[in-house]
Amino acid sequence: MKRVLLIVGGGIAAYKSCELVRLLRKRGHAVRCVLTEGASHFVTPMTLAALSEDRVYTSLWDLKDEHEMGHIQLSREADLVVVAPATADLLARMAGGQAGDLATTVLLATDKPVLAAPAMNVRMWLHPATRRNVESLRTDGVRVMEPDEGAMACGEWGPGRLPEPPAIADAIEAMLNPTGRPLAGRHALVTAGPTHEPIDPVRYLANRSSGRQGFAIAGALAALGARVTLVAGPVALATPAGVDRVDVETAREMAVAAQAAMPADIAVMVAAVADWRVEERAQKTKKGETAPDLRLIENPDILASIAQSPTRPRLVIGFAAETERVVEHAVAKRVRKGADWIVANDVSGDVMGGEANAIHLVTDTGVEDWPRLPKQAVAARLADRIAAALGD
Numbered sequence: 001m002k003r004v005l006l007i008v009g010g011g012i013a014a015y016k017s018c019e020l021v022r023l024l025r026k027r028g029h030a031v032r033c034v035l036t037e038g039a040s041h042f043v044t045p046m047t048l049a050a051l052s053e054d055r056v057y058t059s060l061w062d063l064k065d066e067h068e069m070g071h072i073q074l075s076r077e078a079d080l081v082v083v084a085p086a087t088a089d090l091l092a093r094m095a096g097g098q099a100g101d102l103a104t105t106v107l108l109a110t111d112k113p114v115l116a117a118p119a120m121n122v123r124m125w126l127h128p129a130t131r132r133n134v135e136s137l138r139t140d141g142v143r144v145m146e147p148d149e150g151a152m153a154c155g156e157w158g159p160g161r162l163p164e165p166p167a168i169a170d171a172i173e174a175m176l177n178p179t180g181r182p183l184a185g186r187h188a189l190v191t192a193g194p195t196h197e198p199i200d201p202v203r204y205l206a207n208r209s210s211g212r213q214g215f216a217i218a219g220a221l222a223a224l225g226a227r228v229t230l231v232a233g234p235v236a237l238a239t240p241a242g243v244d245r246v247d248v249e250t251a252r253e254m255a256v257a258a259q260a261a262m263p264a265d266i267a268v269m270v271a272a273v274a275d276w277r278v279e280e281r282a283q284k285t286k287k288g289e290t291a292p293d294l295r296l297i298e299n300p301d302i303l304a305s306i307a308q309s310p311t312r313p314r315l316v317i318g319f320a321a322e323t324e325r326v327v328e329h330a331v332a333k334r335v336r337k338g339a340d341w342i343v344a345n346d347v348s349g350d351v352m353g354g355e356a357n358a359i360h361l362v363t364d365t366g367v368e369d370w371p372r373l374p375k376q377a378v379a380a381r382l383a384d385r386i387a388a389a390l391g392d
C-alpha cells in the first residue's frame, strides 16, 4: 500500500477528484486530501473524507492540525503528492514558490515527487504565463500532465480538460513504482505524425502519416518507466498514458519543440516531417488567378540537428520510409544523419495510416529484419531494445 496526498484545486473539474480518490482506494492506496479554499466551493470535505476514509485538511490555521499533524509532516508522510485539478492559479503559485495556504505550503515543504494534472480554460492553458509556469515546474522536477483536449465546461473547445481519472491513476501508479522498470529515470523525446506546411492561410501541404507508430513508441517507452516528451504533428490520437505531449503543426514548430525538450537520453524521431515548406502567401490564392507557382524552401532536419547537437541524447533513432531499396537507403541514412539506429520500412503498401509494420532495424553492427507486426508490438519490441542498449 502506498500513500498519496491529493491536493484538490478550485476548479469545476474538482468533482473528478472524488472519482480519482475512489480509483486509488480501489487499487489499494491510502489517500489523504487537502482542499484549497477554492476547491471547497466545488466539493465538500465531507465527500472526500467519506471516499478517502480519512480526515480532510483545509486550513493552515487549524491549531489542532498543527498539534496533531503539522504541515511539514503532512507533506512528507506521503509517497507521492498529487495536485488534481491543478488550476492556472495553483500552478502559478507552485511555480512561484508561494506558501500562502495549506496546499502551497505542503507543496513547498515536501521532499516527495509531485504530479500535477492541470484543468483550466483553453486560453488560460495556452497563455504565455501558464506556459512559463508549466515549463519552470517541469524544470523543477514536477511532473505536469498534458490536459485532455475537448469540449470544456465553459463552452469552449481545446486543450485544458482534466485528464480522465483512470489516466491520472495510471500516472500515479507509474510514479509510485518507478524503479524496477528499465527506463526509470530516463527522458525520451519522440516525434510523431505528419507536419502541415501552409501554402496560404487556408491550404497546406501534408502527408499520410497517422502518427500511430510514434504514439505507440511513446507509450511503450513510458510503460518501461521513461519520462516521455511526445512532440506530435496534427493527428487525431489520444495521448498514451504517462506521456507529456506537445502539439505542433509545422516542421519549424516541431524543431523548436524538440530542441526545447532537450536534454534527453533517448530520441526517437518517428515524425514524417515535410522536407520542404512553401514560401507562404499572406492572402488566399483565388481560383481563376493563374495557377500558383509554389516555391519550396528546405525545412530544418530535426533528426540531424539533434544527432549533431552538443546535448546529443545517448541513443538517437531515426525512421526511414522508403518505397524501394529500403535497407540500402537506410544504411546510408544512418551515417548521413548521425543516428545510432534507423528503423526502416517499406511504405509502398498500406503502412502509412495502417495497423501493421514490417521493419528493418539498421544499427552499427548490422541489419535485422523483423516480421510484420502490429504497430503496438513493433513499439514494445523497439522499447525493449532501447532499454537493453541503455542498460549496457
Ligand code: C5P
Residues within 6 Å of the ligand: 191, 251, 269, 270, 271, 272, 273, 274, 275, 299, 300, 301, 302, 303, 304, 317, 318, 319, 320, 321
Ligand atoms: O530524410 P528523411 O526524411 O527520409 O529522414 C527520415 C528521418 O528523419 C525520420 O526519422 C524523420 O523523423 C527525420 N526527419 C527530421 N526532420 C526532417 C526530415 C526528417 O527529423 N526535416
